[in-house]
Amino acid sequence: MPPVPSHHHHEHHFQSTETVRDIVIGLSDGLTVPFALAAGLSGALSNAHLVVLAGLAEIAAGSIAMGLGGYLAARGDAEHYASELRREQDEVVTRPEDEAEEIYEIFARYGVSRPAATPVLEALQQNPTAYVDFMMRFELGLEEPAANRAHLSAATIAASYIAGGIIPLLPYMLLSDNAAALRLSVVITLLALAIFGAIKGRLLGTGTLRSALQTTLIGGAAAAAAYALARLLNHA
Template sequence: MHEVAHSPHTHGPHIEGHFESTEVVRDIVIGLSDGLTVPFALAAGLSGAVASSHIVVLAGLAEIAAGSIAMGLGGYLAARGDAEHYVSERHREEREIIERTRDEEEEIYEIFEQYSVSRASAEPVLAALKQNPTAWVDFMMRFELGLEEPAANRAHRSALTIAISYIAGGLIPLLPYMLVADNLTALKLSVVITLLALAIFGALKGKLVGTGWLRSALQTVLIGGAAAAVAYTLANLLNTHSR
C-alpha cells in the first residue's frame, strides 16, 4: 500500500466559484428592473394628477399588461435574431473550411498567437481539428467569432421569463393603491416598498454578477427613484397648468 504524501500547504481540491451569467438570469434582470421602474414611475406620475387610487390601479394594470407583452415580444425577437445569426455564421464557417481551407488554417494560428502559443505548438491541434470538421467549426465559432449555440426553444423561454418577471415587478408598486383608498398614503407606501424592492433586487444582482451589492443597490434605487420623481413632477406641473 502506498501512502500519498500531502504538502502542508494542501487544503483539498481547488474549486472555482465563478458565476456564469445565464440567459435566464439576464432575462429576469431585464424583466424585473423594467417592471419595478416603469409602473412605479407611472403610478407616481398619476398620483400627482388624479385623486383616485382606482384610476391609478387600472392604468397601472393596463401598463403592466402592455409592457409585459412588449417586453416579452422584444425578448423573443432578440433571441430569434441571435439564433438565426448563429445558424448563418455556422453555415458560412462550414463552407469556408472547405472552400478556403488555407485561410481558415491561418486563422487557427492567429487565434493561438493571441495566447502566445507558437505555430509549432499549434500544429498538432490544427491537425486534430482537420480530422473532425464539426469540431473545427465549433472551435471557430467559439474562438474566432465568440458565438455559443443558443439553447433549444430559447426564444419562447426568453419571452415568457421576461414577461413574468415584468408582471411580478410591476405589481409591487401597485399593491398600496390596491389596498389603501387614500391616494397620497398609497403613494408614500408605494415609494417605500418599491425603493426597498429595488434595493434588494439591485443588491442580489450585484452579488450574483460580482459588481458589489452596495454599489448595485444604490444604482438601482437612484435610477428607479429618479424616474418616479420626474414622472410625478411633470404630472403635477401639467395638472396645475391645465386648471
Template sequence: MHDIARPPHIEGHFESTDVVRDVVIGLSDGLTVPFALAAGLSGVVASAHIVVLAGLAEIAAGSIAMGLGGYLAARGDAEHYASERLREESEIVERVHDEEEEIYEIFEQYSVDRISATPVLEALKRNPKAWVDFMMRFELGLEEPAPNRAHRSALTIAFSYIAGGLVPLLPYMFVQDASSSLRLSVIITLLALALFGALKGKLVGTGWLRSAVQTVTIGGAAAAAAYFLARLLNAHHP
C-alpha cells in the first residue's frame, strides 16, 4: 500500500512587522492629527481655504517630524544591537564558563535539562558566530535590524503620514464652506479610520472589528476634543 503524498505544510505567519508598525504609526497619526486640526479650525473660521493651508502646513511639518523620529529610533535600535553583539563576542572568549551557564539557564526555561542541552552547547562552541547569534536572540531578545532599516522606516512613516493626512482635508479642497466641509470630513475620516483599523487588525491578528472600533473611537475623540476646545476658546476670546 503506497503512502498518500501530503501537501507541504506552509505556515501563514505574517513577518513584515516592522513595515506594518511604520505604516500604522504614520497612517494613524496622519488621519488623526490633521483631522483634529481641521475640526478645531472649523469651529472658529468659516473659510475652508484657511483650513486647507493650515492642514497642509501641519502635514508637511508632521511628516518630517514623524519620519525623523522613525529614522532616529531605527538608528538607535541598530546601534544598540551592534553594541550588544560586540559585548557578546567578547564574553564568549573572555568569560566562557559564564556564557556556558547562561546557555543552560536558557534551556532550563524550556524544561530542557543540562544533559540534553550539552550537545547543543558543544555545537555552538564550535561555531562562535552561531553562539553569538543564539545569545543575542534567546538571552537578550534582540533581532538583527535589516540593512537600511532607518531610511526605509523614515520614508514609510513620512509617506504614510502624508497619505493619511490628506484624507480629512479632501472635503475642504472642494467645498468652500468650512462647516459643510467639516461634516463631510467627519464621515470620510471615520470611514477611513474604520477601514484602516480593520485592515490593521486583520494583518496583525487582533481582530478586525475590535481594531476598527478602537481606531475610530480614538480618532473621533481627538477631533471632537479639538473642535469643542476651539469653540470654547473662541467664545471666550474678547
C-alpha cells in the first residue's frame, strides 16, 4: 500500500500592515486636500492653469510635510522601543524575581497555571535574548521596528500623497472649463477612493465591498467638508 501523502497546512497572513497604514494616510489625504483646494479655487479663478499650479504647489508642500511627519513618528517609535529594550535588558539581570512574576502573570492571562508556566520560564532564563524579546512582545506589546522603517514610512506616505493628489487635478489639466473639471474631479476622486478601499479590504481581509464603501463615505465626507470650508473662505 503506497504511503499516504502528508498535507501541510499553510497559513497566509498579511505582514505589511504598517506599509498599508502609510499608504492609507498618504493617499486619503492626497485625494481630499488637493481636491478641496482645486474645487475651492475653481469658483474664484477662471483660469484652470492657475488652479493646476496651485494644486501642484499644495501637493509638493503636502507630500513633504506628510513624509516628514511619517519619518518623525517612525523615529519616535524606534527610539521608544530602544529605550524600553534597554530597561528590560537591565531588569532581567537586576530584578529576576520581579521579571519571573511578570512571566507568570502573562501566562495567567491565558489561563496557564504556574506549574505549567515554570518550564517555559526556566527555558527563557537560559536564553536572555529570547527572555527579553518575550517580555517586549507580551508584557509591553512592542515589536522591533525595521531598521529602515523611518525612511520607508516617509517615502511611502509622500509618494502616496503625490499619487492621490494628482487624481483630482487631472480634470483641470485636461479641461479648460472649471465647472466641468470640478464635476469630473468629483467623479474620479470618489471612484479612486472606492477602488483604493476595495484593494485595502482585500489585502487586510476586512471585506472588499465593506472597505470600499467605508473608504468612499469617509473620504467623500472629508473632501466635502474641506471643499465647503474652502468655498466659505473664498467668499469671506
